Amino acid sequence: MNDNDIYVVGAGIHAFGRHEGVSGADQAVVTTRAALTDAGLGWDKVDVAVGGSNTGKPDSLVARLGLTGVAFTAVRNGCATGGIALATAANALRAGQGEVAAVIGFDKHVRGAFATDPAAYGLDAWYGTTGLMVTTQYFAMRTKRYQHEHDLPDLTLAQVAVRASRNGAAHPHAWRRRELTTDEVLGAPMVSDPLTNLMFCQPDEGAVALILARGSRAFDLCPAPVRLAAVTVRTRGPGSFEVFSPWLSPQRAGSPSSAAGRDALRQAGITAADVQVAQVQDTDCGSELIHLAETGLCRDGEQVELLATGATDATGRLPVNTDGGCLANGEPIGASGLRQVHEVVRQLQGRAAGHAVPGAPRVGFTHVYGAPGVSACTVLMRSDR
């Protein structure tokens, strides 16, 4: 153990889904208290806080958690918000701003696809008016191209949704709890070819909080702290195929997920083969398959075999999205990246609420991707003093 090592010592989650009459802030408060209880701490012991939300104002939570004067940073980075909140908190602890940090993510979205304002992304109004600025459309076009280049059948896409539904059905915090069949997924109404509506996640509501501690303090607080061996954030390169791009370079290169994934493995001093449980952003089935390859967890095209043989099941050699991922949990986007970490932490601690990965895994990986081309990855490791 190093004095500057950062550990997750507490975690809490508010079940994702639809919660009428419960605000996003309500969910965040309940969740933060649960995470503090998990760490055996009160809010007054938190030195640094980072909150991520795209529909609320995280720092206002101090009025309900306690006016302790804590340094509180709010972040808003689309679907990558949770990962970036975690990176911000970890870096604050490493910089000596305290020993204990709280990371809180929450959101409460209206039903249906996200509405987007072109100006917020540096784009002119025509782009939205003419119907080109739709996230689901982008994911479908990216999937279609990836299928063409790497020979991935629609069946492989459907198998992602089937596995996510099976994992979600076993998870008490998941929103979607019904197991799907490949026929059902393939036969569902098409949203944007080749993706049917059962191949997409939906915006919803939820909150997650993590308590981080630095150095030996972690072992005072938690019998099984999980070391944040790496946390990385990267944006897009000039040749990457990103959402909300009126044009692309003909030369493909520089995916933010590739960069963040590579950096995370290097920071942690491991290779992708060492990862025993993983979460990758699965806003849709195509995205999960592409992100598995971009983060280095598999080769392009290898996904066909991985899905067909059950290798990404909780009992397989590369368990992926063991809580059902975004597909089964929906996506309150401020909380989503932290849900991934929550699930991997619980798996590494032997406290998984749903399907447990057998064999006491020691190394986990998470990846989150957001518009307009930003990714955050972590490597998490079980720690024994």
Added chain:
Amino acid sequence: MSRPLAPELFASLDPLSLAGSRCPACATVQFPPAPQCAHCAADGPAPIALPTSGRIWTWTVQRFAPKAPYVSPASGFVPYPVGYVDLGEVLVETLLQVGDRSPAIGDEVHLRRAPVGTGEHFTYAFGA
């Protein structure tokens, strides 16, 4: 008489061509034209007219009406194909007009006008 929704997208209206820009430093071509290069941030990319024919690089069909600022046709929403067209030095995101056929990667397509909303304005599309 239909007018362009965003005149800055066009280098010429008759014959129709799209406006792009080429970076003097790294030669990156982008669409629509921009005062700085998105690749290397150099100032002063030169305006160019983009090729009017290319091949479909990827595609999908938008099967639900997008939220605002999208404007549905006056007669109601109709699913519409979209994609990226490879014009050689740049891939351009576009509406696709392929009639009753399904688009296919590699299909040759040509620049044309497409009505927006009530038809008072037009934008660009590529079609067979």
